[in-house]
C-alpha cells in the first residue's frame with residue numbers, strides 16, 4: 553500500500569512539474585503586452601546618437617523604423633534585434649503593426665519601446681489614424697521578436713571614427729539578419745593567427761586598445777546559438793576611421 557501511495561504521489565508530482573515547465577516554457581511566436589512611446593524631439597526617423605553606437609546608420613537603417621528599448625536593450629546585446637510591434641486600439645491600429653530595429657536605449661512612462669515617430673505612425677491603419685495615434689503620445693502595444701531582413705546585404709563592419717590605426721580599433725557591426733544576438737567577437741590577425749577576444753565597449757561597438765598587427769584582420773562573431781561565423785573578407789592593415797567593409801557573410805533571415 554505504502555508503495556502504491558508513493559507511486560501515486562510520484563505521478564502527481566511529475567504531472568505538476570510538467571505543467572509548470574509547460575507554463576514557463578517561452579512561447580517563441582507569442583506577443584508580449586506592453587506600452588510604447590515615440591521620440592519627442594522628432595526627427596521623423598531614427599537617431600544618430602542612439603546608445604547602440606550606430607551613428608548616422610542608426611537614423612537610416614530599416615528606412616527609419618527604429619526604436620529605443622528599455623530592458624530589451626540588455627547592455628547592448630539587444631542592439632540590432634528586430635521586433636514586430638502593433639498597437640492595441642482596433643479603431644486606429646493595423647493587424648500587422650511595424651517591424652523596428654533596436655538602435656538605442658531608453659524608456660518613458662513604463663514603456664518597453666520608444667519608437668521613431670515614423671515607426672509609431674506606421675502601426676496605424678492610415679494617415680488619419682496615425683495622426684490620432686501620435687496625438688495620444690503613449691499607447692498600449694504588443695510585441696514579439698522577429699527575424700531581421702536586409703536583402704542583398706552582407707554583415708558589414710564600420711570602423712568607428714574614434715579609431716586610431718594601429719593603436720586603437722573600434723567598430724560597429726551592421727546589417728545582421730535573423731533572430732540571433734552577437735555574444736562575443738574575436739579579432740584574428742590573418743598571417744600568424746594571433747587572436748584577441750574583444751570587449752563590447754557599449755551598444756554594438758567592439759573595441760581593442762592594441763589590435764593584432766602584421767596582417768589583415770578577421771572579425772569572427774559568436775552568435776547566441778553558440779555558432780561562430782568567420783567572415784570571408786578581412787579588414788586590411790591600412791584601415792581608417794570611417795571605413796566600411798563588407799564581411800562577405802550573412803545569416804539567413
Ligand SMILES: *[C@@H]1O[C@H](CO)[C@@H](O)[C@H](O)[C@H]1NC(C)=O
Pocket residue numbers: 704705706784798799800801
Ligand atoms: C556578399 O558576399 C558574397 C560572398 O563574398 C558576395 O559574393 C556578394 O557579392 C556580397 N553581396 C553584396 C551585396 O555585397
